[in-house]
Amino acid sequence: xxxxxxxxxxxxxxxxxxxxxxxxxxxxxxxxxxxxxxxxxxxxxxxxxxxxxxxxxxxxxxxxxxxxxxxxxxxxxxxxxxxxxxxxxxxxxxxxxxxxxxxxxxxxxxxxxxxxxxxxxxxxxxxxxxxxxxxxxxxxxxxxxxxxxxxxxxxxxxxxxxxxxxxxxxxxxxxxxxxxxxxxxxxxxxxxxxxxxxxxxxxxxxxxxxxxxxxxxxxxxxxxxxxxxxxxxxxxxxxxxxxxxxxxxxxxxxxxxxxxxxxxxxxxxxxxxxxxxxxxxxxxxxxxxxxxxxxxxxx
Amino acid sequence: xxxxxxxxxxxxxxxxxxxxxxxxxxxxxxxxxxxxxxxxxxxxxxxxxxxxxxxxxxxxxxxxxxxxxxxxxxxxxxxxxxxxxxxxxxxxxxxxxxxxxxxxxxxxxxxxxxxxxxxxxxxxxxxxxxxxxxxxxxxxxxxxxxxxxxxxxxxxxxxxxxxxxxxxxxxxxxxxxxxxxxxxxxxxxxxxxxxxxxxxxxxxxxxxxxxxxxxxx
Numbered sequence: 343x344x345x346x347x348x349x350x351x352x353x354x355x356x357x358x359x360x361x362x363x364x365x366x367x368x369x370x371x372x373x374x375x376x377x378x379x380x381x382x383x384x385x386x387x388x389x390x391x392x393x394x395x396x397x398x399x400x401x402x403x404x405x406x407x408x409x410x411x412x413x414x415x416x417x418x419x420x421x422x423x424x425x426x427x428x429x430x431x432x433x434x435x436x437x438x439x440x441x442x443x444x445x446x447x448x449x450x451x452x453x454x455x456x457x458x459x460x461x462x463x464x465x466x467x468x469x470x471x472x473x474x475x476x477x478x479x480x481x482x483x484x485x486x487x488x489x490x491x492x493x494x495x496x497x498x499x500x501x502x503x504x505x506x507x508x509x510x511x512x513x514x515x516x517x518x519x520x521x522x523x524x525x526x527x528x529x530x531x532x533x534x535x536x537x538x539x540x541x542x543x544x545x546x547x548x549x550x551x552x553x554x555x556x557x558x559x560x561x562x563x564x565x566x567x568x569x570x571x572x573x574x575x576x577x578x579x580x581x582x583x584x585x586x587x588x589x590x591x592x593x594x595x596x597x598x599x600x601x602x603x604x605x606x607x608x609x610x611x612x613x614x615x616x617x618x619x620x621x622x623x624x625x626x627x628x629x630x631x632x633x634x635x636x637x638x639x640x641x
Numbered sequence: 642x643x644x645x646x647x648x649x650x651x652x653x654x655x656x657x658x659x660x661x662x663x664x665x666x667x668x669x670x671x672x673x674x675x676x677x678x679x680x681x682x683x684x685x686x687x688x689x690x691x692x693x694x695x696x697x698x699x700x701x702x703x704x705x706x707x708x709x710x711x712x713x714x715x716x717x718x719x720x721x722x723x724x725x726x727x728x729x730x731x732x733x734x735x736x737x738x739x740x741x742x743x744x745x746x747x748x749x750x751x752x753x754x755x756x757x758x759x760x761x762x763x764x765x766x767x768x769x770x771x772x773x774x775x776x777x778x779x780x781x782x783x784x785x786x787x788x789x790x791x792x793x794x795x796x797x798x799x800x801x802x803x804x805x806x807x808x809x810x811x812x813x814x815x816x817x818x819x820x821x822x823x824x825x826x827x828x829x830x831x832x833x834x835x836x837x838x839x840x841x842x843x844x845x846x847x848x849x850x851x852x853x854x855x856x857x858x
Contacts (some may be wrong), residue, residue, distance in 0.1 A: 396806075410809050411803075411805045412805060412806060413722060413803040413804075413805060415803075425712075426711050426712035426713075427712065427716075428710050428712075428721055428722070529821055532820040532821040532822065534823075535820075535821065535823050554822065554823055556824075557823030557824075558823070570666060592711065592715070594719070596713065
């Protein structure tokens with residue numbers, strides 16, 4: 343009897359001890375420069391899936407004694423996180439929604455960071471005959487006319503926002519009733535894999551495409567050319583912005599660190615890192631720097 | 642090859658392990674109470690527990706997310722996107738299983754031993770402790786079953802954890818991520834590790850039960 347009580351007491355003690363330790367265990371270890379500050383960055387799947395953040399964040403973490411926790415979700419959810427104060431800083435690519443985010447008072451001091459472009463990829467046999475068309479508008483119209491399979495992110499992301507605006511510019515509104523239009527509600531990597539399997543067309547940012555091309559043998563670039571320089575369609579431009587979350591509306595966010603991050607990512611040195619990323623692996627940049635500081639240094 | 646997987650595997654075991662300890666600490670007494678002591682609202686609690694066993698993990702994840710978000714009631718605790726949030730979600734998922742299995746085992750044991758316990762003058766809490774101790778091997782099996790469920794679920798932890806690299810990334814969420822990126826070999830390796838773990842847990846449960854039966858009849 344007392345054996346059982348001891349046993350149960352030990353169990354409870356172990357549970358409570360471990361539960362109390364839980365926040366400490368995976369927490370960052372303090373360095374001689376003081377405790378590591380945590381910055382929660384809400385960003386898009388496209389920036390995360392390309393590996394860009396894995397490449398450049400360690401520089402920030404070392405320089406500022408910080409740990410950047412990257413939550414990679416669609417732009418829609420990233421903005422929602424910022425609106426709830428669950429993230430300290432956003433790195434997203436849907437300009438109209440970014441502007442609304444700032445106008446609503448949830449974010450302040452938005453800065454340009456980088457850009458790449460969107461392209462339309464599709465199956466090599468090109469059933470809709472869009473290969474080499476100059477604009478996405480024409481290509482989407484052709485795809486709708488041919489009722490060729492088109493895969494949509496369908497997840498309220500920056501890419502999805504761009505896709506919807508492109509359909510709108512072609513005067514088309516695909517819905518679930520169009521069986522050739524498949525909205526899967528997932529990230530860019532998943533959408534590309536899905537398109538590869540289903541032999542469908544899809545809109546993707548060039549960065550993710552280049553990063554995953556090796557895993558997508560059935561797809562090829564249809565509209566947008568082989569590099570940003572070759573892409574003639576201005577509507578396919580894809581600019582990214584960094585926005586610290588407003589501490590007045592959301593007390594408790596790491597605003598100082600978020601501001602340091604925004605300044606760091608737009609600094610000329612980091613912009614150079616961004617420009618260099620992908621050169622050795624893909625023969626071209628995945629992202630092009632576009633911050634004010636960069637433009638001033640490279641008129 | 643296992644090197645980079647090690648933190649992911651250990652975090653999975655950590656989160657699910659702590660969830661199991663908490664679920665056991667709460668679920669075993671709850672199960673015993675349900676079996677032995679009629680109290681007002683008992684039927685409702687029973688219904689909740691049996692419903693809880695079938696709760697979709699992703700829905701639990703969503704509810705815990707709403708609870709822990711800064712915009713939510715427990716926001717000031719700052720728990721969203723941390724391992725404790727994952728522990729909370731998994732505890733909620735596993736608690737009904739432990740409580741239900743414990744309740745069943747205690748009830749069966751009570752039916753068997755009621756007369757003896759009464760004749761020995763054991764009542765209330767003493768009887769409860771005796772019964773729980775008696776069925777301890779079945780409880781271990783229940784806990785291992787709960788641990789298997791916790792280790793295997795992805796819906797809840799990905800929502801409340803955010804799948805942050807190095808912080809809240811566990812085996813199941815890594816498999817989901819690597820599959821989405823098309824890195825199938827890595828996803829498969831982790832899948833095999835996960836399956837091997839669950840097989841080992843089930844084998845352990847089996848062996849414990851057999852050993853108990855051999856020793857105690």
